[in-house]
Amino acid sequence: MTSIEVQALTKEYGxxxxxxxxxxxxxxxxxxxxxxxxxxxxxxxxxxxxxxxRPTSGTATVGGRPYASLKDPLxxxxxxxxxxxxxxxxxxxxxxxxxxxxxxxxxxxxxEVLARTGLTSVARRRVRxxxxxxxxxxxxxxxxLGDPEVVxxxxxxxxxxxxxxxxxxxxxxxxxxxxxxxxVSSHLMNETATFADHLVVLGxxxxxxxxxxxxxxxxxxxxxxxxxxxxAEALESLFGRHGLDADRHEDxxxxxxxxxxxxxxxxxxxxxxxxxxxxxEEGTLEQAYLDLTxxxxxxxxxxxxx
Amino acid sequence: xxxxxxxxxxxxxxxxxxxLPAALVALFVVTTAFSALAGADAGDGPDSDxxxxxxxxxxPGQIAAVSFGALAMAAEYHGGALRxxxxxxxxxxxxxxxxxxxxGVPVLLTGLVTAAAALAAARADGLTGSEQAxxxxxxxxxxxxxxxxxxxxxxxxxxxxxxLSVLIPFILVVSFVVGDSVGTVADFLPDKxxxxxxxxxxxxxxxxxxxxxxxxxxxxxxxxxxxxSVRRRDT
Numbered sequence: 001m002t003s004i005e006v007q008a009l010t011k012e013y014g015x016x017x018x019x020x021x022x023x024x025x026x027x028x029x030x031x032x033x034x035x036x037x038x039x040x041x042x043x044x045x046x047x048x049x050x051x052x053x054r055p056t057s058g059t060a061t062v063g064g065r066p067y068a069s070l071k072d073p074l075x076x077x078x079x080x081x082x083x084x085x086x087x088x089x090x091x092x093x094x095x096x097x098x099x100x101x102x103x104x105x106x107x108x109x110x111x112e113v114l115a116r117t118g119l120t121s122v123a124r125r126r127v128r129x130x131x132x133x134x135x136x137x138x139x140x141x142x143x144x145l146g147d148p149e150v151v152x153x154x155x156x157x158x159x160x161x162x163x164x165x166x167x168x169x170x171x172x173x174x175x176x177x178x179x180x181x182x183x184v185s186s187h188l189m190n191e192t193a194t195f196a197d198h199l200v201v202l203g204x205x206x207x208x209x210x211x212x213x214x215x216x217x218x219x220x221x222x223x224x225x226x227x228x229x230x231x232a233e234a235l236e237s238l239f240g241r242h243g244l245d246a247d248r249h250e251d252x253x254x255x256x257x258x259x260x261x262x263x264x265x266x267x268x269x270x271x272x273x274x275x276x277x278x279x280x281e282e283g284t285l286e287q288a289y290l291d292l293t294x295x296x297x298x299x300x301x302x303x304x305x306x
Numbered sequence: 307x308x309x310x311x312x313x314x315x316x317x318x319x320x321x322x323x324x325x326l327p328a329a330l331v332a333l334f335v336v337t338t339a340f341s342a343l344a345g346a347d348a349g350d351g352p353d354s355d356x357x358x359x360x361x362x363x364x365x366p367g368q369i370a371a372v373s374f375g376a377l378a379m380a381a382e383y384h385g386g387a388l389r390x391x392x393x394x395x396x397x398x399x400x401x402x403x404x405x406x407x408x409x410g411v412p413v414l415l416t417g418l419v420t421a422a423a424a425l426a427a428a429r430a431d432g433l434t435g436s437e438q439a440x441x442x443x444x445x446x447x448x449x450x451x452x453x454x455x456x457x458x459x460x461x462x463x464x465x466x467x468x469x470l471s472v473l474i475p476f477i478l479v480v481s482f483v484v485g486d487s488v489g490t491v492a493d494f495l496p497d498k499x500x501x502x503x504x505x506x507x508x509x510x511x512x513x514x515x516x517x518x519x520x521x522x523x524x525x526x527x528x529x530x531x532x533x534x535s536v537r538r539r540d541t
Contacts, residue, residue, distance in 0.1 A: 047540070047541070052389050052541045053540040073396060081390070084384070084385030086387075088384075091322070094322035099315070102314075102316075
């Protein structure tokens with residue numbers, strides 16, 4: 001069991017606080033989405049966890065120890081920070097062999113992770129000939145090299161084609177299923193919703209949320225029901241009688257706010273209103289996130305904020 | 307201080323970038339070729355130093371050594387490469403020491419072989435065995451110190467282009483413009499000081515070993531500044 005523990009972490013660059021008193025824990029066995037707009041402090045936090053930047057105050061540890069004290073750290077933590085980190089004149093395979101050598105990882109692991117990331121056919125080509133998506137896969141291969149218990153990926157789906165995006169989603173699910181601790185930063189909400197179990201949301205360096213993704217959405221987005229009927233008058237009067245808050249759209253369907261399909265379907269059936277369509281409109285992570293960050297923006301705009 | 311896996315990794319980094327072994331080959335070829343030309347051309351004037359004539363190929367050849375040091379270090383300052391290196395080896399001092407070993411040792415060995423080949427190619431007459439041995443050792447050390455000097459500066463500037471655009475004009479200007487003035491402060495410049503080891507006779511204030519020691523001090527200063535930069539700065 002190796003968690004990432006971030007405790008009262010603060011990083012200042014000059015007078016700007018990139019990370020502001022951040023506390024959260026990333027647990028094994030699930031994919032934690034690390035969300036926030038560009039500049040929210042996600043990458044800085046990852047660098048602080050990896051000991052690449054020095055915190056102004058607070059601590060970040062992996063399995064209770066500072067990253068720098070880990071022996072052969074790639075065997076415990078694998079990270080993708082920059083897809084451009086591999087030298088263009090080196091082959092993908094050599095890039096991985098160099099990393100493997102530094103942490104006493106057998107060179108055969110390089111070929112294994114190349115196969116796992118679908119790069120076997122280009123392994124002996126120079127990295128400068130790779131597409132952005134292939135570089136991204138190489139970065140992920142490097143993160144998996146030491147078979148680490150903790151995997152940190154900064155915007156892994158950048159530059160991936162649709163097939164690659166499906167692949168990374170399945171990879172992340174599998175890594176979490178194997179009991180690893182998986183932290184994946186992204187500014188893409190809908191993408192994150194497809195793989196994350198849990199969310200840590202940052203805004204301007206502060207922690208805005210640390211919750212399971214389902215709770216995050218349901219707490220912030222009202223449930224709605226989409227209905228279509230051949231008898232508009234009957235449906236309208238039904239909504240009126242039961243005090244349901246519904247809007248009629250131009251194409252003839254209604255959206256019922258704060259309602260569930262079970263309730264709307266039962267009422268329509270009892271009243272004998274013919275339904276052509278009845279569907280739940282799930283809240284999206286994007287809606288929930290925008291709701292959250294708009295609050296955060298208002299909050300940070302308060303001049304008397306302490 | 308560096309342990310074997312880190313050293314192995316840094317050596318692999320050098321071996322797997324084509325430009326770096328190529329720079330060592332260039333060091334050998336350029337130095338030997340220019341020395342052979344100088345040897346064929348050498349006059350027997352009273353001012354000529356047969357040892358320095360035979361090793362004069364080092365003056366253009368050292369640019370390859372300096373480039374090797376700068377490029378090997380500069381590869382870490384592209385697109386987040388240093389972050390990856392330091393994530394793999396978080397003990398930054400140990401990492402830096404391994405990098406310097408992987409830069410210095412190949413240049414030292416290439417320098418020794420090159421000096422021996424240059425002496426042979428120049429067919430210098432009248433040099434004693436001990437003079438030749440001293441010159442070979444001195445030449446290897448000098449080239450290693452210059453490569454490490456460049457590597458240290460690159461860690462300070464975090465850019466190989468910046469280092470080379472300072473060092474190469476500096477070497478050319480010092481060698482070819484103020485190069486012949488003796489007994490001035492120019493004797494203590496990083497390259498001029500160490501080059502006394504390539505001479506048979508020396509009438510400045512520095513001898514071959516003290517000259518190399520002055521170059522070593524410059525190199526040490528650049529490496530300390532580079533180490534400070536690597537250890538203290540956020541990446």
